[in-house]
Amino acid sequence: MKKDLELYVHIPFCVRKCAYCDFLSFSCSAQKREAYTEALKREIREAFPAGGAAADFDSYRVTTVFFGGGTPSVLPGAQIAAILQELRTRFCFAPDAEISIECNPGTADQDKLKLYRASGINRLSIGLQSADDGELAQLGRIHTWADFCRTYEAARDVGFDNINIDLMSALPGQTQDSWEQTLHRVLACRPEHISAYSLIIEEGTPFYEKYGKDDERRARGETPRYLPDEETERQMYERTQQLLAGAGLHRYEISNYAKDGYECRHNKGYWQGVPYLGFGLGASSFFGQVRWHKTQDLNAYLAGDFSAQETQLLTEKEQIEEFMYLGLRLAEGVSKDDFFRRFGKRVDETYETVLERQLRLGLLEKRDGRIRLTPRGMDLSNMVMAEFLLP
Structure with a gap:
């Protein structure tokens, strides 16, 4: 498939x-x-x-x-x-x-x-x-x-x-x-x-x-x-x-x-981390855990400069952080099973202290195998998501 x-x-x-x-x-x-x-x-x-x-x-x-x-x-x-x-x-x-x-x-x-x-x-x-x-x-x-x-x-x-x-x-x-x-x-x-x-x-x-x-x-x-x-x-x-x-x-x-x-x-x-390709001036792409963007110089682009600029291979730490703070934007939140399939570790162990604190504050909830923001957590989403940056 x-x-x-x-x-x-x-x-x-x-x-x-x-x-x-x-x-x-x-x-x-x-x-x-x-x-x-x-x-x-x-x-x-x-x-x-x-x-x-x-x-x-x-x-x-x-x-x-x-x-x-x-x-x-x-x-x-x-x-x-x-x-x-x-x-x-x-x-x-x-x-x-x-x-x-x-x-x-x-x-x-x-x-x-x-x-x-x-x-x-x-x-x-x-x-x-x-x-x-x-x-x-x-x-x-x-x-x-x-x-x-x-x-x-x-x-x-x-x-x-x-x-x-x-x-x-x-x-x-x-x-x-x-x-x-x-x-x-x-x-x-x-x-x-x-x-x-x-x-x-x-x-x-x-x-x-x-x-x-x-x-x-x-x-x-x-x-x-x-x-x-x-x-x-x-x-x-x-x-x-x-x-x-x-x-x-x-x-x-x-x-x-x-x-x-x-x-x-x-x-x-x-x-949800689906790979994407960007075409056109300054467009960003994310494919195979690599992120890059195109030139922002219109004349260079018109002359055929389609090369990748500032190519970045994401570390596992960066991938985990993005999985969490992008996925938590969605009302459905993130799947614990998806986290394990992708990274080979349990999200509850990776973020044990963070999850305990945010659950206690009523900003996150666990339900049906997912972790998601509560309505109050949605209101304070920037603050909550900052907690998922790993040391």
């Missing part, structure tokens, strides 16, 4: 970079985007594991593909279809492979969405962030709520029945009421999946220049001037869980909610 493999394709282009974004993304000409598509296809044809040979892929089947960015829907639909066809030519695909693409409102009309469907894309992830036009403008988004509605309706019209909507809370000036209004508006659309993240003020972004000191003020327990205070952010977090659960979307990961059977298989694969 073939083993599972996931593919990630990075499309770094945007119409305009958002004020909070620190991802590898930028705007550029149509000519460069076309050249990038051709380079990407060449990279796929030449793909091989870092330090390995192309034949190493023969025992794998692709179970998920994710086009991320940037804004992948900036590319013409025919270019996305051509990239996907190159992947199908190079790799063995599972018949039920989940194939996702990120899409921003205003960058994908009905014809483009129809071409996505025809090429085999079966999951759409729409970057809304907020249903409030004022908040969208402040974020630097290029769309309005009305633009989102048109894109969403077009996606439904062409047959997409697995749609995620990205949302962002704790925005500057955002109130509990405006956040709840966003949730109510989005839930009325009846999406299969919602990703709801709190804004993180990242260094090197316009938001850091504008709100970095305010973020530091909040971290010290002081009252921020522009950002919601800690209590308001906590209330947003709790209300998100309540409203989404009431609408039939269960929380299967710290920030992700889905109807039964619509969890993002690609992201679950990351958290």
Whole structure:
């Protein structure tokens, strides 16, 4: 039986970079985007594991593909279809492979969405962030709520029945009421999946220049001037869980909610340690316990530099740590049997002191052969996961 493999394709282009974004993304000409598509296809044809040979892929089947960015829907639909066809030519695909693409409102009309469907894309992830036009403008988004509605309706019209909507809370000036209004508006659309993240003020972004000191003020327990205070952010977090659960979307990961059977298989694969290959500028890969990434220099990439950068062979210690703190992101937690099969030792012995303490504090629980965060543990997940770093 073939083993599972996931593919990630990075499309770094945007119409305009958002004020909070620190991802590898930028705007550029149509000519460069076309050249990038051709380079990407060449990279796929030449793909091989870092330090390995192309034949190493023969025992794998692709179970998920994710086009991320940037804004992948900036590319013409025919270019996305051509990239996907190159992947199908190079790799063995599972018949039920989940194939996702990120899409921003205003960058994908009905014809483009129809071409996505025809090429085999079966999951759409729409970057809304907020249903409030004022908040969208402040974020630097290029769309309005009305633009989102048109894109969403077009996606439904062409047959997409697995749609995620990205949302962002704790925005500057955002109130509990405006956040709840966003949730109510989005839930009325009846999406299969919602990703709801709190804004993180990242260094090197316009938001850091504008709100970095305010973020530091909040971290010290002081009252921020522009950002919601800690209590308001906590209330947003709790209300998100309540409203989404009431609408039939269960929380299967710290920030992700889905109807039964619509969890993002690609992201679950990351958290469960499934090997993945990344294609495109700056894309990361993890295969055969080796991690690497591609160049972030666009000109070098266009010239054919697809070499592995900063190759790292993970030690067993690092593999164990990742198994725990990635697996614990999921509501189902980690399997004790899976831990033993992979590492030949019992998780209860490896983390005896940590588990005893976290169980006593009510942050972890053991059930049905699994270890998982309690609801309170989910709220304090960063603190809990830090405990699983081995000496």
